Each structure stands twice: as structure tokens, then as C-alpha cells.
Amino acid sequence: MDGHDAGDNKQSTADMTQFVQNLLQQMQNRFQTMSDSIVSKIDEMGERINELEQSINDLRTEMGVEGSSSPLTTSKKPVVPKTEEGSA
Template identity: 80%
Template sequence: MDGQDSEDPKSTADMTAFVQNLLQQMQSRFQTMSDSIVSKIDEMGNRIDELEQSINDLKAEIGGDGSPSPLPPSKVKQEETPSGSS
């Protein structure tokens, strides 16, 4: 049993290099995923901005065609007057 239980310096160096390489690959993959996520979030933000602009354009078209807009519910209520008062 000579040397089987003790650490071999070459084996340790190989393992260290392997682990460092593995960590670099993982870091690279995480960076790629992170960049992809950020890109998709930016794209979603741009699409939301475009949607907002489209909604505002539609509001302007509806409000600018001369047709009366419906009254909000608070103005549609009839005034309550006590009956029998003069």
C-alpha cells in the first residue's frame, strides 16, 4: 500500500486544473444566460413601450374624431332630492 492513500502532486495539479476549467465553463455559461435574459428583458421593455404608444395613438384617434365620449359613472347618477320638499 505504498502511495495509494497519499496525495500525488501530479494528480492534485490535474484535479485543480480540471476544477478551474469546469468553473470557467460554468461562469461562461452563466454569463451567456445572463446576457440572454437581459436582452429579452430589454426587448420586452421596447415592446411594452410600443404597445403604450399604440394605446395612446388609439386614445387620440377616439378622442379626436368629434364624437362625444361617454360620461364617467359618477356624472351619470341622478341627483337625489327629497320628495315632497318645496
């Protein structure tokens, strides 16, 4: 192996290293963009839920049921009678 092949090999390794670094940077940028977008959507959803809760509370106040608790916190699961399955 002569010095020319070793130089080509080092250049090839440097090129590959640069390519991988660029690829990783692009992936990081895309990941950051997607992450920011997801966080933004979650914040939007939280604001919309808060607005919805406020609208529900306003409606309840208008209807005169201000003192009752939220249907979400007082709802009970329907009672389903147990059946003996598998017994013949």
C-alpha cells in the same frame, strides 16, 4: 503509487476544477447577457404598446367617440349554437 502520480493527480484535479469554474462563469455571463436582452425587448414592447394605445385613444378622440369604452374590453365572443355531436 508514488508521490509523482499523486502530484499529477492533484494537478489534474485542480486543472479540471479551474476548467469547470471557467465554464460555469462563461455560462453565467451568457445567461446574464441573454436575460438582459430579453428584459430590454420586453420593456421595448411595453413602450410600443403604450404608444399604440395612445395613438388609438387619439384617433378615437378625433372621431368623437371619446366616451365609449375600448373595443378590447367590450367585445363579446360570438355566440355559437351548440350542436349535438356524436349523436346519430
